[in-house]
Amino acid sequence: MARRKLNILPKEIRQARRKKFRRKMFFFFLFFVLIIVGFSVLSNSKIMRIENIEVSGAEVLNSEDIKNFVKEEMNSKFLYVFSKQNYIFFPMNKVESEIMKEFPRIGEVRGGKTNSSTVSFSVVEREEEYLWCGSSAVFGADLANVECYFVDSTGFIFAKAPLFSGSIYFRFFSSIENEPLGSYVFNIEEFKKLVYFIDLVDGIGLDSTTLTLEGAPDVEKNYVIYFKKEYEGRSLPPKVIFKTDFDPEKIANNLEALFSLQEFLTKFESESGIEYIDLRFDGKVYYK
Known part of the structure; x- marks a missing residue:
């Protein structure tokens, strides 16, 4: 079997090569440091300084x-x-x-x-489109004592609002875990869907003022829209209840059909009025 030749260099040559390599690395490092120092000095000089x-x-x-x-x-x-x-x-x-x-x-x-x-x-x-006023809906005189925030068209909360009474802006109520400023009322797509539905409702001729997400912790929550309508002796205005996976056009059509009924309109405009309209069930509308 042929022997493999080993390329063994004399000790002096190996040491010389290592010494040459270390010298190259030293000069490379020195050059790098000088470049860094040079740029640092240049960046801190008055040349091209932003004034x-x-x-x-x-x-x-x-x-x-x-x-x-x-x-x-x-x-x-x-x-x-x-x-x-x-x-x-x-x-x-x-x-x-x-x-x-x-x-x-x-x-x-x-x-x-x-x-x-x-x-x-x-x-x-950002444009001041709506208000976010906390997690629980408040109405009437109590609203003047609630701290609200301005909301833009995407549902982004961006600034504290002055104390308002009445319905200058449409109000949203929802639970937010973090600091309100910089948070969203709902996720962007859901918020756009809700705003679209609110516009449909207002287009019917109904004056809505408030939307909230209501329901017990262990129970499926529902959206609730409150109207700008007051009944004597009642603290809450009439409301519409609908599911979170709602179809905006379908719900709006059902609502429009209900308000086209003279019997319902008479009840709605009477002194006793109505408490709620329930649109959670497909093809059915309940009211009280």
Whole structure:
């Protein structure tokens, strides 16, 4: 059997090669450190330093508050080394995201670098479409003492609202586990479905004011819509009860058919009125 030749180098050659490798690694590391130090010095110099912050589009919010927040973000270091005040290292996307978190009223923000010393931010504030007023429905004079929050068209809760009485805004009541600000009344798709149904109800000519999710903890919950209708001696307005997996068009059609009946209208407009309309059962409508 042929013997395999072993490539054994003399000890001196192996040591020389290791020494050469270590020297290369040292110079590579030194070069890398010098590059980092150079960029760090450059980022902290006055060259290309951001001196001006411009904010447009703020209406309810104070532009100066947004500017001051951006300045605070710029005071930190990128990778603990590079100054964020430098035009090159300014983290525009991250700052945009942080602005949205700090100011929930802002629904959209677009940042740009106007020149080497100026960054600008254009913000779009959320529209005050509805109110979220807690987990349990409240009516009448008690509503003036309830802390409510503004809600946009997606169901996003973005700001505290002044104390309102009456029905200036449509009100939602639902349980929210976290801090209300920055939360959603319901998930976005469910909220859009509910708003669509509310619009259908209002299109029939019925004035709805409140929607809530009601039911005992161990029982299937149902949606409930309350009307703007008061009966003497009764603390709660009339309501419509329907299941959470409802069909908006179908429920609205049933409701419209009910209000087209003269017998029901007479009862609805009478002094005793009605307590509820139950639309949870397919093809059937119950009221009391």
